Amino acid sequence: KNEVEQSPQNLTAQEGEFITINCSYSVGISALHWLQQHPGGGIVSLFMLSSGKKKHGRLIATINIQEKHSSLHITASHPRDSAVYICAVRSDRETSGSRLTFGEGTQLTVNP
Amino acid sequence: DAGVTQSPTHLIKTRGQQVTLRCSPKSGHDTVSWYQQALGQGPQFIFQYYEEEERQRGNFPDRFSGHQFPNYSSELNVNALLLGDSALYLCASSARAGARNTEAFFGQGTRLTVV
Numbered sequence: 001k002n003e004v005e006q007s008p009q010n011l012t013a014q015e016g017e018f019i020t021i022n023c024s025y026s027v028g029i030s031a032l033h034w035l036q037q038h039p040g041g042g043i044v045s046l047f048m049l050s051s052g053k054k055k056h057g058r059l060i061a062t063i064n065i066q067e068k069h070s071s072l073h074i075t076a077s078h079p080r081d082s083a084v085y086i087c088a089v090r091s092d093r094e095t096s097g098s099r100l101t102f103g104e105g106t107q108l109t110v111n112p
Numbered sequence: 113d114a115g116v117t118q119s120p121t122h123l124i125k126t127r128g129q130q131v132t133l134r135c136s137p138k139s140g141h142d143t144v145s146w147y148q149q150a151l152g153q154g155p156q157f158i159f160q161y162y163e164e165e166e167r168q169r170g171n172f173p174d175r176f177s178g179h180q181f182p183n184y185s186s187e188l189n190v191n192a193l194l195l196g197d198s199a200l201y202l203c204a205s206s207a208r209a210g211a212r213n214t215e216a217f218f219g220q221g222t223r224l225t226v227v
Contacts, residue, residue, distance in 0.1 A: 004154075033216070041149075041200045041221035048215050086154060098206050098214055099145060099168055102154035 003027050006087050006103035013110050019074040021106045023087030026068065030092040033100065034061050034072045037084040046072070046085075077110045084108070116205050118219035125193050125226050133188040133222045137205030144186040145216070146178060149200040161186050190224075198226045 005024045013019055023032070034046045047054050047061040049070065054061050058077075063070040074081055084107050088100040117136045125131050137144050143162045147155035157170035161180035180186045184205075190197055200223050204216040 035218070041202070041223060043155075043202060043218035043221075045215060045217065088154075098143060098208075098216070099157045099160055099170075100147075100155075100204070100216060101157070102147075104152075104154045 002103070003101050004087055004089055004103040006106050008106060009104065010107045011109070013077050013108070015078055015110055015112050017077050017110075019077050019081075019108065019110075021072045021085050021087075021108070023070045023072070023103055024068060025070075025087075025089050025101075027089065027101075028092040029065075029068075029089045031090045032063055032070050033088040033090075034070070035086040035088060037086060037105070043086070074108075079110045079112050082109050116203055116217050116219035118201075118203050118222050120222060121220065122223045123225070125224065127193055127195060127226055129193050130189065130191045131193060131224060133190075133201050133203075133224070134185065135188070135203030135205075135219060136185045137203075138217045141205035141207050141217070142184050143206045143208065143214075144180060144184065145204045145206070146186070146188045147202040147204065148172070149202060149221070151199070155202055158188070193226045195226050198224060200224075 007022045032049045036044045049063045058075045060073040084105040086105045087103040115138050119134045145160040146158040149155040158172050159169045160167050164180045175191045177189045200221045202221045203219045206214045206216045
């Protein structure tokens with residue numbers, strides 16, 4: 001079992017829909033990242049969370065440390081949101097340093 | 113302020129050859145991590161460099177080696193290339209290795225194809 005599990009693997013939505021992507025992890029963490037990857041490869045950091053909730057524009061990220069679960073929400077989705085969304089965690093073990101462990105990613109397609 | 117830059121963007125090599133990929137970290141960052149991302153999968157940690165030394169290493173063979181220079185830029189070297197080494201190689205930079213809440217910034221990646 002992977003240390004970081006995402007669901008769903010693939011998600012297709014109509015423009016305007018509210019979208020939720022989930023991430024569960026099995027290790028103690030010091031931080032959780034939500035990342036966006038467009039075709040061609042480059043990764044953009046959307047959020048870094050260690051507790052609570054963060055909002056940036058139409059994107060909202062939440063984390064529940066006790067349940068080891070995080071969600072990424074996109075409100076009023078748009079075709080330009082189509083990308084792979086990846087959850088990554090930083091372990092709280094001292095020996096892990098700042099390395100990240102990634103989920104497999106969620107491929108989001110938003111149709112006009 | 114330039115972010116993380118990687119070169120080259122694309123590369124085609126033959127089995128058995130050697131390759132060197134390069135990364136310049138974001139200004140103010142001193143730690144560089146390298147990740148391998150196979151098609152359809154999440155990135156996997158290769159190793160991390162700080163103060164010109166390899167500080168952590170993932171589950172990759174010794175064919176994968178690296179270097180960090182005094183200006184914090186880094187190289188990833190892969191020897192005796194295999195077809196399975198074909199992947200997107202991502203570089204991430206951050207400040208202060210070991211710091212628990214440092215944010216990582218990623219480059220655009222180098223797409224390596226081994227034929």
